[in-house]
Amino acid sequence: MHPLPRLPVLLAATLAVACGALTGCASSTAGNVYSRSDARQAQVVKYGTVEAIQPVKIEGTQSYIGAATGAVLGGIAGSTVGGGAGQKAAVVAGAVGGGVAGKAAEGALTKADGLEITVRLENGNVMAIVQEQSEQQFQVGQRVRVIQHDGTYRVSP
Template sequence: MRLCTSRSTLVAFALVIASVNLGGCASSTAGNVYSRDEARQAQVVKYATIESIQPVKIEGTRSYIGAATGAVLGGLAGSTVGVGTGQKAATVAGAVAGGLAGNAAEQALTKADGLEITVRLENGSVMAIVQEQSEQQFRVGQRVRVVQLNGTYRVSP
């Protein structure tokens, strides 16, 4: 009986750790969010006028973290079922199912609504930049800044 309680506690603890890990995977691609590495870096600024704005969906990430976390949790949950050979089979089945579920959960948690913003730069060239939707409001005809750093572009009012 004590063994089941310990496993249940372990599974609950692992679920908490997994939710923290998956939440930490979600990083924003909004125009007003910068990574720590981008801070204090010189950026090229160009001015432009918005020609069109289209809503888009930004896919969720597919890293090993969701699948690995799910596999560990599924294996732990499966190990609490049955005894002997049945327990081993349940552990393996739980790990496989958990890995698939963890991968799907990571993708769902990290997908986002975005905008494809087409701008005409002052030199006449046209660019389309996709970024995550944020509280920033954009409208066609608006003058904006196009900021570039290491191949990453963002549009800001």
């Protein structure tokens, strides 16, 4: 049997795995989401009042996963073109183009809306903390907790 008829099935399966990898590796930076390693860790809590709230955009990740996935998919797609030296060139072009497109797709899939929350702490210090927007609502004048652990800060109602 010629391997070409099974190629669309392989391409679809690879694409499904790639999409899962790109979205599954994204971690939230919302104030109410903790990583597994944060569990059971002591955290410093300070209290303060929200002075300002500014909507911001949080850039998407730029890891090797998007580029590598795109390169694999592009190479597979390129292998369906022509034969001989032309096919080899198509594989290389597909891999390069797929890598560039995969990196861009990863960035687009993992970007998020966020908030820059300015808090005046009880000791008079002022902090601005950026975190991913979530169902938590904040208002100017609201009393909040600023939680710190290993250089990471979050604001919580």
